[in-house]
Amino acid sequence: MLKKVISGAAAGVLICLGGGVFLACENRYVGAVMFSVALLCICLKGYSLFTGKVGFLPEKHGKEEWSVLLLGLLGNLLGTVAGGYLMRFGLPKLGEAAEALCAAKLTQPLYQTFVRGLFCGILMYLAVSIFRDQKTIVGILFCIPVFILSGFEHSIADMFYFAASGMVSLRAFFFLWVVILGNSVGGMLLPALQKIGGKA
Numbered sequence: 002m003l004k005k006v007i008s009g010a011a012a013g014v015l016i017c018l019g020g021g022v023f024l025a026c027e028n029r030y031v032g033a034v035m036f037s038v039a040l041l042c043i044c045l046k047g048y049s050l051f052t053g054k055v056g057f058l059p060e061k062h063g064k065e066e067w068s069v070l071l072l073g074l075l076g077n078l079l080g081t082v083a084g085g086y087l088m089r090f091g092l093p094k095l096g097e098a099a100e101a102l103c104a105a106k107l108t109q110p111l112y113q114t115f116v117r118g119l120f121c122g123i124l125m126y127l128a129v130s131i132f133r134d135q136k137t138i139v140g141i142l143f144c145i146p147v148f149i150l151s152g153f154e155h156s157i158a159d160m161f162y163f164a165a166s167g168m169v170s171l172r173a174f175f176f177l178w179v180v181i182l183g184n185s186v187g188g189m190l191l192p193a194l195q196k197i198g199g200k201a
Contacts, residue, residue, distance in 0.1 A: 005049060005069055009076020012048035013157060015039045016077070017084030020161040023149065024098040033149035036158075040125075040141050044132045049073030051181075052157055056126030056188030059196050074181075077157045085164025099165035106159070107172055111179050114154055118183020119190070121153035126188045156180040 019039025026032030043050050051074040058066060089096035109117075124144040131140030148155065159180055163173050 002068075002072055005072035006076040006079070008047075008049040009051070009073035010080035010083075011046070011076070012043045012050040012053075012073070013077040013080020013082075013160070014084050015042050015046075015048065016050070016081055016157050017088060017161045017165075018042075020085075020158050020165070021088055021092070021095055024095045024102070024162075024165070025092075030146075030150065033146040034142075036149055037142050037145040040128060040145055041138055044129065044138075044141065049076060050157060051077050052122065052125040052155060052184050052188060053129040055185045056122065056130070056192055059189050059192040078160055081157060081160040082164045085161045086167075089165045089167055096165050096167065099162045100168065103159075103162050103166040103168050103173070106154075106162075107168075107170075107176060109176075111175065114176060114179045115183040115186075117152060117154040118156065118180040119187035120151065121148045121155050121180075122184035122187020123190060124148045124153065124187075125155070125184065126191055130192075154180045154183065156184050 016039050019036040022035045022038070023029075023032040026035060040050070040053070042048075043053065049069060049072075051070060054066075054070050054073060058070070085099075089099070106114075124147055128140040128144035132138060156177060159177055163169070163177070
């Protein structure tokens with residue numbers, strides 16, 4: 002169990018690095034591309050990222066898969082919160098940028114947040130499945146900038162942004178859970194449709 006949480010925490014720290022460089026870049030296009038370093042390193046190292054694993058539940062959903070997913074999510078939370086607060090205190094300008102970003106996120110109606118999370122989940126599934134199946138990083142290098150530039154919501158990245166912003170509220174809590182739900186539905190959408198299509 003501890004190994005699964007630690008693997009998730011390691012993935013969370015890497016998401017902090019991706020989120021940090023995105024906040025630091027004045028050019029959002031450059032920042033979106035540079036954020037790719039997070040998922041790239043997570044996949045190459047084999048760390049446990051919730052949004053990279055949830056899409057595979059329709060294929061295999063036994064006790065072990067659920068354990069890896071949920072303990073990994075806990076680790077993701079621990080890693081992003083720790084990294085976010087460290088960045089906030091060590092790099093105050095990034096904390097200010099995170100505050101502005103999170104304040105804007107909290108103005109979204111929750112149904113929009115869900116839809117944004119859903120589309121991000123689709124792209125995350127594609128990025129990781131292409132990496133696994135085709136042994137190429139092309140999916141990562143394109144899917145990550147696409148979700149960022151489109152304004153889609155990534156639950157683990159948002160955990161980092163809220164930690165770095167120092168904004169803790171009930172609204173932020175609900176926001177994150179809606180994004181987690183959207184990422185989950187989006188991540189499982191294509192493999193579920195593929196499974197249904199295979200049976201038809």
